[in-house]
Amino acid sequence: MRHPLEAFGPVLMPDAAMEPILAKPVRAALLEWLEEIWAKAELEEVGLNARMRAIFTGPPGTGKTTLAHHLAARLGLPLLIVRPEKINCRYMNASAEAVGKLFDMVAAQPEPIFLFFDEFDSIAAKRMGSGVNETIEQDHNVTINALLAAMDRFEGFIVAATNLGSRVDEAVWRRFEIQIGIDLPGPHERQRIVERYIAPFVIPKAALAALAHSLETASPALIRSFCEHIKRQIVVGPKAGWPMDRNAVIERVIATVKPHPDIGLPRLWSLGLKDKAVPQFPWPLERDLAAYPVDEPVSAGGDVVPLRRGRSA
Ligand SMILES: Nc1ncnc2c1ncn2[C@@H]1O[C@H](COP(=O)(O)OP(=O)(O)O)[C@@H](O)[C@H]1O
Ligand SMILES: [Mg+2]
Known part of the structure; x- marks a missing residue:
């Protein structure tokens, strides 16, 4: 059955996730983040929030998408991979509307969704002001403002991935509480x-x-x-x-x-x-x-804690 959110890109379920092989410091940072999420309720008791947003930067084919799916699976959540072409529209205000619609639809789901923006630089590119094409620039600025507003309202997990962090708008970048660089493997x-x-x-x-x-x-x-x-x-x-x-x-x-x-x-x-x-x-x-089998299940690997399903919230 097609998930209604598939209008924005594929929805991946937790069961097919695979753990990417990553350098030790990256793995340690991710595990720390997961521990924090699992301690969400306890953190709230002392007036702290668990961080919910991360941006992954690094060259293509290093496991950014795989990692997002893995993290969502560790949290027992379906992953929506938002494809940039489902957001970027040629018509005035249409991209901003698509952003609003996406976040509204995700918020209206009966179950929480882990939101993943792939090729994020093509949605959240730096705002311009060079005056080369004012109409396009204005439209892009409207989209970025819609994205900022939607992110501020949204209460779920957001991960974005980009090969080019430097292309991402600074105000959008700051909305991500965790920035993780995923380099080529050693x-x-x-x-x-x-x-x-x-x-x-x-x-x-x-x-x-x-x-x-x-x-x-x-x-x-x-x-x-x-x-x-x-x-x-x-x-x-x-x-x-x-x-x-x-x-x-x-x-x-x-x-x-x-x-x-x-x-x-x-x-x-x-x-x-x-x-x-x-x-x-x-x-x-x-x-x-x-x-055999080739693919490790999501909970495998000596250096990771076992998979826990369901929200801890
Ligand atoms: N760190 C990794 N460990 C194991 N497999 C990987 C890793 N990175 C990428 N792959 C494999 O390469 C393919 C592309 O990975 P993907 O996660 O889409 O990369 P990215 O999103 O960074 O471009 C996938 O089939 C994935 O299984
Ligand atoms: Mg990818």
């Missing part, structure tokens, strides 16, 4: 990301470290895509009669999985088969049946 995170997405296959430690080194500057999304293409080759290749030696497979994978041109080219792509990680890449990959 060597340790890259290893964990490979392990997750190459499962049920396993790569021994030394080869894993070499591969992670060659994947420097790769986003988690790219690493996921690389690993999944390897697995796809392993399954489909023999049926299709493709050459299945290590170099042939890796060459086919790096030919079709390309990093975004704005991000530095990881060594594996710039050096290709000459990369040191290639001869170290174990082949054929060994399969560990205990490593």
